[in-house]
Amino acid sequence: MTRLEPIPPAELDDEQRELYTAITTGPRARGAATFELVRPDGALRGPFNAFLLSPRLGDALQNLGAAIRYRTALPPRVREMAILTVAAHWDSPFEQSAHEHVGRACGVTEEEMAAIREGRVPDLADPYERACAHLARLMVADGDVDDESWDSWADQAGNITVFELSTLVGYYAMIALQMRVFRVH
Template sequence: MTDEQRALYEYYTTGPRVAPESPFSLVGPDGRLQGPPAVWILSPGFGHALQQIGSAVRFGSRLPARACEIAILLVGHHHRSAFELYAHTRAGKAAGLSDADLAALADNREPADMSDVEGCVFRTTRAVLDRGTLDDDEFRDAAGLLGEPGLLELVTIVGYYNMVAWQLAVFDVQPAAS
């Protein structure tokens, strides 16, 4: 590895992402990177920038963790992204999604007993994935419930995980065999 690659590798092999309570690991038992970092290490300049965005998206949103995982899982199912689904099924369970919730999301159905925010996140994410935008009423409803900053964060989460799904597909990144 180059020095830049080593620095990126060390970012993923130390700190909170490898803590025992983390719902999934981006480092395999053999020490190899898994998931998006396995590709990002190819171009450390991009890799560092992408991990900064990823960190903000994953750990810095004002939206509840459960709502974020609903959006991420919808993107994962939309793209049939094996690694996203592997990782975020675990993260979704850690955030409080039940097996029934996960099954509903896999079937593109709104899970029962969601909060108003979670329902809004589900409907808004579906609209963005289906049409690439929101109509005026959908925008007003989402901005009214999530606030415009929350809506920006949701759209960014959806866009970021779309990009990740494409990268994983192009480079055929799969979860490690369990």
């Protein structure tokens, strides 16, 4: 049972309405690699409903999330496999469902998603994708990358990727925590 009822659009104040519009008309609302942001009654789904509780912070979070998804150098498959790794680790049903949909549109296979759901790194032929998947798995499992793993994977990924990947993992872990606290499924 949710701890935060959906906030109907008719009840939004000006700041909330501005954030609502930014979320529903921004990059998340366009393209094939998206998921449903709005319920049939117009209320926001997933973490976005909670963002409305504190519109200034919610706007900062939605902007960070948009930057992570649309303005990094991470290829879509790498990005979605990393998000799914966080979702599986945190047992976050909304993240899992939404990003499996996006992942499919980005070419993540059912077998790869099954491995991630099971807490495993998928068998990936591409060395860059394999390095990123191992790094993301370590970040969620250990909250760190040990020296041996760093030596094995970081050179293949590169420092920019490790920075962007660790930012993604941290952001989606925070979102998973918020959804867990508010019982958003």
